[in-house]
Amino acid sequence: MAGVYVHFPFCAAKCIYCDFYARVRRDWTPYVEALIGELAERKEFLQGVPPTTLYFGGGTPSLLPPELLKRVADAVRTTFGVEEFEEFTIEVNPDDVTPERAAAWRAVGATRISMGVQSFDDAHLRWMRRRHTAAQAAAAFATLRAAGFDNLSLDLIFGFTGLTDETWAASIAAAIALRPEHISCYQMTGRYAAPDEESCRRQYRMLQDRLRIAGYGQYEISNYALPGRESRHNSAYWAREPYLGLGAGAHSFDGDRLRQWNTPDIDTYVASRQGGEEWLSDQEVLEEKLMLALRTVRGLDLSTLTDDELCRLNKTTLEELSRAGKLILEKAVIRIPEEELFVSDWIVSRLFPEYRA
Ligand code: SF4
Numbered sequence: 512m513a514g515v516y517v518h519f520p521f522c523a524a525k526c527i528y529c530d531f532y533a534r535v536r537r538d539w540t541p542y543v544e545a546l547i548g549e550l551a552e553r554k555e556f557l558q559g560v561p562p563t564t565l566y567f568g569g570g571t572p573s574l575l576p577p578e579l580l581k582r583v584a585d586a587v588r589t590t591f592g593v594e595e596f597e598e599f600t601i602e603v604n605p606d607d608v609t610p611e612r613a614a615a616w617r618a619v620g621a622t623r624i625s626m627g628v629q630s631f632d633d634a635h636l637r638w639m640r641r642r643h644t645a646a647q648a649a650a651a652f653a654t655l656r657a658a659g660f661d662n663l664s665l666d667l668i669f670g671f672t673g674l675t676d677e678t679w680a681a682s683i684a685a686a687i688a689l690r691p692e693h694i695s696c697y698q699m700t701g702r703y704a705a706p707d708e709e710s711c712r713r714q715y716r717m718l719q720d721r722l723r724i725a726g727y728g729q730y731e732i733s734n735y736a737l738p739g740r741e742s743r744h745n746s747a748y749w750a751r752e753p754y755l756g757l758g759a760g761a762h763s764f765d766g767d768r769l770r771q772w773n774t775p776d777i778d779t780y781v782a783s784r785q786g787g788e789e790w791l792s793d794q795e796v797l798e799e800k801l802m803l804a805l806r807t808v809r810g811l812d813l814s815t816l817t818d819d820e821l822c823r824l825n826k827t828t829l830e831e832l833s834r835a836g837k838l839i840l841e842k843a844v845i846r847i848p849e850e851e852l853f854v855s856d857w858i859v860s861r862l863f864p865e866y867r868a
Pocket of ligand 1: 521522523524525526529530531533569570571604627
């Protein structure tokens with residue numbers, strides 16, 4: 512399995528909390544030409560494996576005129592000889608959703624829309640400098656459904672200064688009421704993160720509990736889905752499947768140990784597509800396998816590791832974490848229990864060599 516990710520680093524305005532490289536500008540055509548040029552240059556990167564998923568992320572891909580999105584999607588199809596993708600996602604913002612655009616995204620071949628809502632509280636949306644209200648987000652959701660999308664995802668944010676448990680519960684309830692197939696939920700980081708770790712942990716547990724009761728299964732630290740509606744494209748990242756990333760700031764991975772990236776600067780990308788690459792060492796490959804698989808509730812099947820990797824696992828730490836209830840060791844699988852996923856970064860970091868006693 513392989514995927515193609517296309518990055519559109521353009522936004523209509525910057526949200527207050529966002530650290531992504533995204534620029535408020537509209538010179539899209541040269542950027543799209545550069546994307547198509549990069550695709551032609553790098554089509555061998557996937558080594559003949561045809562992509563099964565396509566993901567347009569950003570930034571805000573929904574800002575782009577649909578005819579430009581179509582040019583890119585058609586170029587990916589033609590380059591790899593793929594007629595339809597198993598999953599083709601476009602990230603959108605509610606303020607860009609109109610019946611005409613939704614119909615155009617369907618016509619482009621998108622099968623899935625991921626909509627950044629972040630909150631269903633208008634005061635928080637204003638503070639975040641989002642360009643929509645909660646009612647507009649719900650209306651955009653209805654518009655996407657009316658256009659025929661049967662695979663919709665919503666993004667929410669928790670753990671920020673001023674978010675009370677009551678407001679958070681109301682946002683979760685509003686998201687559930689829309690009945691999307693998928694919900695992603697991220698903890699605020701940086702200067703607007705709530706200083707109180709305990710309230711963040713409580714909000715994370717509220718989310719887990721309420722989504723479980725509503726029928727959503729958690730399959731990764733930040734991701735929940737109705738049965739069978741997990742994101743295939745993102746699941747492939749955690750399984751270390753190969754993907755080709757196109758566009759300014761995009762990353763690519765060959766499925767083994769080569770990681771490449773493009774410069775995040777739009778002008779440099781359009782002019783000369785500079786970037787870099789890194790070949791992972793044996794130790795880095797092992798650390799990646801642990802780090803990515805333990806993000807998922809499925810965990811890591813130790814039988815997929817090489818003999819050398821098994822020897823290098825820190826068994827003492829594994830046993831300590833298991834005794835402390837931070838890790839579950841079942842047959843050949845290690846995984847982090849759902850109630851400890853909130854501190855998964857800390858747990859995984861304990862397995863890395865610099866923490867070895
Ligand atoms: S629209 Fe998305 S990518 Fe753009 S600034 Fe807001 S959060 Fe960041």
